[in-house]
Amino acid sequence: MVTNCIIFLSTTLLFLLILSSNQCSAQLKRDYYRDSCPNVESIVRNSVKKKLQETFVTGPATLRLFFHDCFIQGCDASVILASRTGDAEKDAEDDLSLAGDGFDTVIRAKEAVESVPECKNEVSCADILALATRDVILLSGGPKYGVELGRKDGRISTKASVGGHLPLAHFNYKKLRNMFASHGLSEVDLIALSGAHTMGFTHCGQFSKRIYNYNSQSSIDPTLNQGYAKQLQKACPRDVDPRVAVPLDPASPLKFDNSFYKNLQQGKGLLASDQALYSTRKSKRVVNAFASNSSLFERIFVSSMTRLGRLGVKTGNQGEIRKDCRVINS
Template sequence: MGDYKVWRVLSLFLLVVIAARGDLSYDFYKTRCPQAEKIVMDVMVNATLSDRRIGASILRMHFHDCFVEGCDGSILIDSTPTNRAEKDFPANFPSIRGFDVIDAAKAAVEKVCPGIVSCADILAFAARDGVHLSHGPFWDIRSGRRDGRVSMFNRVPLFLPPPTSNITQLVTSFAAKNLSKSDLVFLSGGHTIGFSLCSSFNSRLYNFTGRGDQDPALDASLAQTLKGQCPRPPTRVDPIVPMEKTPFKVDTKYFKGVLKRRGLFTSDSALLNDPFTKSLVIKSAADESFFLGNFIQSMIKMSELEVKTGSKGEIRKKCHVIN
């Protein structure tokens, strides 16, 4: 689980230099629900014991949530007969998983502190815990997010960059959320853990430019291996493959793979197409402390995107249903 004390000291240092946002605070639940974070961690520990992939899945869920409507738990809301929600957009369904874990964490918290802790905060805690339980760092999270009441299918492609994005598209998408090129690189480092559906990168193997060709930016030997794992579309099956060689451990192998043209997504290889982002990939590949320290800072920044606080939003009773 990493050196808790070292990374806690580092995270506290980083928190000092990050500007305040809204009404979030480090002791938001100190008197009203001091057990909240421990309860969420306990749920994540149990979930990880039965499913080693869950940490990466929750991390990805948090990213997808924050980029659309801000970090307000809108990705957790179910569709209704009158509204098709974010959850059902192809970028989220069926690849985003772990909704049952967030529901379990919410139910456990509700038993102790009913109506106090938002689903948005629970998702932020769980994503952090998923990283930590994947042998990654731990950091403190400011809480006080409230849950959004809007979740719309057609809003997702307006803000969430797809894995087919080039460097210009990625930089533009991140800049729209006040995230820098540095944030782009370090948050991409989240691909150090987890698995991907073949459909997220199949075009690189079989039809990169629409002429049945292979992406020349993808290592040829890796492409050959992936073709053995990922059937040529169209197909009814959509297997999963690891993002990199150690998909259950936070480390620098993702960046080392990107430098060898072994990143799965077009968006991974795109990081080499800008001198600044490439320089950060090189430095992150060589220096784990550099990557992890900056990853924490970018995760904190992302987790506070467009948060709803105070009188905005609500505290949902159940994460998948608006009150």
């Protein structure tokens, strides 16, 4: 009976995903660079592979960079732009925690692409970020999937554009759902994309309230596994250096898998916003399905990433192909 329920839910999720799929941006297509830079995917993957071999932070840093970029002004690599006055997206408070390795991954891949004569000035930084994100997922044990290409790079990047547009660690399920819905993303997309937290680390300050003085009734958040909370207190004492970080997924922080959802079932979602995914009847069903079926999670994650990659896409004269990902063309 349980198996039949899981199969039914899996089929339902896939059906809902097909139904909710927003139209593919007409200008985006997987073979966009077939004539102008036919080897772009292998060039980017080789560059990403080298970077990943240097530091494990490359994977989660690049994945997080893609999400932050798309959620602000669309997938236009505007988050990579630098400002002499410290007024770019990357300078906003909500972006300060973005690891430098994510930026470096894209910059290096862009340089590798530009070094090939036929590819010079042909491939946007936005597309390279999308490809690099897919590659870190694949190289970390995740699924291989085709990436839609043809984005142009944005010319505008401001600190003011970031505030209030990114999900925060303390958000409840309703806030998360509403924020994703504002981008045309469904609850299934929300839960699937949150699975990216199967990789990476976060600083103690992002969850310290959950393990110390939670409220007048309890010092520890009751939705947090109490044994796990004690472990976190050892890793993050009250007077801990704010730069100390712990794994988002205590089971396999460097591997892309479905253990994130198994953690939620046990009350081991590190961030309050993660554990919130297990707080409603509907979201629990999706989490349980992903925890039980890694193939289902991967298929839906890929579909959700594709929709995420279509947000605010700039084409034609709406953008440019930057020569250097850090600055607009002069």
